[in-house]
Amino acid sequence: MALDVAIDLGTSRTRIFLPNKGIVVDEPSVITIDLDNDGILAVGQEAYMMLGRTSSKMDAVFPLNGGVISDFGLVEAMISTMLKGVVSSKIGMPRAVACVPSEITEVEKRAVVNAIGGAGIRKVCLIEEPVAAAMGAGINISSPHGSFVVDIGGGTTDMAVISLSGIAVSRSIKQAGNIMDEEIIKYVKRKYNMLIGKRTAEEAKMKIGCVVPGLVSGTYRIKGRNLITGMPAWVDLKANEMVEPLREIANTIVSQIQDILEETPPELIGDIYTDGIVLTGGGSQIAGIDTLIRIATELKVTVAENPADCVVLGCGQAIKFIDNLNKADRGGINPISDHF
Ligand SMILES: Nc1ncnc2c1ncn2[C@@H]1O[C@H](COP(=O)(O)OP(=O)(O)OP(=O)(O)O)[C@@H](O)[C@H]1O
Ligand SMILES: [Mg+2]
Numbered sequence: 001m002a003l004d005v006a007i008d009l010g011t012s013r014t015r016i017f018l019p020n021k022g023i024v025v026d027e028p029s030v031i032t033i034d035l036d037n038d039g040i041l042a043v044g045q046e047a048y049m050m051l052g053r054t055s056s057k058m059d060a061v062f063p064l065n066g067g068v069i070s071d072f073g074l075v076e077a078m079i080s081t082m083l084k085g086v087v088s089s090k091i092g093m094p095r096a097v098a099c100v101p102s103e104i105t106e107v108e109k110r111a112v113v114n115a116i117g118g119a120g121i122r123k124v125c126l127i128e129e130p131v132a133a134a135m136g137a138g139i140n141i142s143s144p145h146g147s148f149v150v151d152i153g154g155g156t157t158d159m160a161v162i163s164l165s166g167i168a169v170s171r172s173i174k175q176a177g178n179i180m181d182e183e184i185i186k187y188v189k190r191k192y193n194m195l196i197g198k199r200t201a202e203e204a205k206m207k208i209g210c211v212v213p214g215l216v217s218g219t220y221r222i223k224g225r226n227l228i229t230g231m232p233a234w235v236d237l238k239a240n241e242m243v244e245p246l247r248e249i250a251n252t253i254v255s256q257i258q259d260i261l262e263e264t265p266p267e268l269i270g271d272i273y274t275d276g277i278v279l280t281g282g283g284s285q286i287a288g289i290d291t292l293i294r295i296a297t298e299l300k301v302t303v304a305e306n307p308a309d310c311v312v313l314g315c316g317q318a319i320k321f322i323d324n325l326n327k328a329d330r331g332g333i334n335p336i337s338d339h340f
Contacts (some may be wrong), residue, residue, distance in 0.1 A: 003087060004322060006315035007079070007098040007116060008132070011064045012154025012177060012282065014044070014078070015312035016086060019319060023312060024086040031078045032060040043081045052197045066174050067101035067129075067156040069111045080119035093122035095322055097315045097336055101156045102128045103172040125325065125336040127318050128167060129153075130160035132335075133280040135317045136310030141165050141335060146268030147275060150257060150293075151311065152283030154178050157253050161264050161272065165333040169263045175252045177283040180205055180245070187245035188222065192235050196224035205286070208239040211250040212288030216242075250289055254296045261297060276300025280310040 006017040009029070016025035027044030034041050035057055042050060042060075050060040063074035087094060098116055100109055113124045133151040134141050141147070142165045151158045154177040160170035184201040188194050200222050210216040216239035226233035257277070261269065276299045279290060285308075290301040304310050321336050 003094040004319045005083070005087065005094050005096045005121070006312055006319055007096050008312035008315055009064065009075070009079070009098055009112060009116070010153055010311070011062065011067055011156070013308070014082060015309070016082060017312045017316040018086065019316065021086075023309060025082050026309075026312075027082065028062075029064055029078065030060055030062055031074050031081075032058055033074070034058055040077055040081060043078050048199075051199055065155060067153070067158075067172070068104055068108045069115060072111055072115055075115040076118040079116055083119055083121075087120075093120055095123040095125070095319075096121045097125050097127055097318045097322065099127050099129045099132045099311055099315050101172045102130055102158050102160055102167060102170045123322070123338065125318075125322055125338045127315060127336045128158075128160070128170075129156075129311055130158045130170060131162055131165070131167065132312075132314030132318065133158070133304075133310045134160075134162050134278070134314065135335070136312070136314030137278050137280055137304035137307075139278065142333075145275075146264065146271035148257075148260070148264075148272045148277045148299075150253070150277060150279050150284070151281040152176055152253065152279065152286075152289070153281045153311075154283070157256075157281075157283070159253075159257060159260055161260060161268055163268055163271075165335045168265065168268055169260050171256050171260055173252065173256055175249045176281075177202075177205075180209070180249055180283070180286070183245035183249065184242070187241075188224070188235070188237070189227065191241075192233075193227045194222075194224045194233050194235060195227055196222050200224065204237055205242070205246075208237065209242050209246060210239055210287035211243060211246050212291050213240045213243050215239075215287045215291070246286065250286075250292050253289070254292050257293060258296060272299065276302060279303045280307045282308040 008015040028048035030047040032041040032047040063071040134149040161168045181201040219236040294301040
């Protein structure tokens with residue numbers, strides 16, 4: 001019997017869901033390779049721990065960038081290794097539902113399908129990330145009712161108004177978690193003449209990151225190199241300082257949400273007025289982003305429960321549509337597709 005899997009191939013993290021087991025993989029989308037023979041040294045969390053600490057004989061990389069594959073072979077190797085740990089080869093080649101950002105090209109979609117197919121999956125169906133996020137957040141996407149979902153990931157922020165299992169209006173922008181980390185690195189360099197790594201910046205963001213002052217208190221010690229002396233250095237970053245590097249990104253997300261609201265057809269905007277906006281994705285946990293959106297739109301804004309898991313859970317729910325791909329049945333429009 002074939003086993004079906006759901007895969008959220010994210011820029012920051014890869015998650016795999018099995019229908020009877022739940023989320024079985026939730027690891028950084030990182031792979032470390034041996035530069036001498038191209039062998040795989042580590043994937044996931046183990047590879048993430050090597051970031052910025054590798055010797056000249058190895059390289060640890062994120063093979064996705066801005067929601068799209070930047071190194072095809074490495075993505076294939078990473079998924080293949082992650083799948084091997086959870087899917088027994090005796091079960092046969094499974095089918096998969098995987099998500100893609102809402103505004104990528106057909107070529108980029110094909111690369112996702114081929115990389116997952118190359119990792120041993122017999123059939124790959126795609127679902128747009130905000131649709132999967134909405135399903136995973138518990139929204140009934142098939143009703144003729146508008147829902148507004150904003151998924152703030154590592155590589156992209158995907159925003160969409162969804163109705164009748166499809167997207168009415170959407171945007172996908174690169175202002176998301178990774179750019180926040182880059183802005184923190186630039187801020188620390190500017191303010192303290194200190195160079196820090198991406199992991200340190202991300203940890204600081206997760207511990208004390210906020211986009212509205214006063215919401216988070218305390219400090220977080222970051223360590224790096226003083227750019228003037230060249231010596232090791234540390235600084236205790238205050239939570240309120242984080243507003244400076246992060247606020248512009250948050251404002252861009254807010255203004256894109258406002259643009260979408262302006263483009264949304266009147267019947268759907270009425271539904272959104274009642275239900276508000278749902279936030280998903282790891283980045284939606286940044287303190288104050290919901291407040292900023294609420295103030296700018298005057299709508300109710302809710303951060304979904306376990307927001308970073310919504311997309312893979314939604315992909316998991318969409319597995320049931322694989323058998324109905326070509327049937328125009330009365331169950332409504334199919335949110336997944338195998339045509340690219
Ligand atoms: N508590 C937190 N506060 C702020 N940011 C967080 C928090 N937890 C995780 N993040 C950020 O969320 C991002 C990862 O979110 P997620 O796992 O949804 O992304 P992804 O699916 O891999 O990326 P994408 O969908 O863009 O391809 C990272 O940038 C991470 O630093
Ligand atoms: Mg994602």
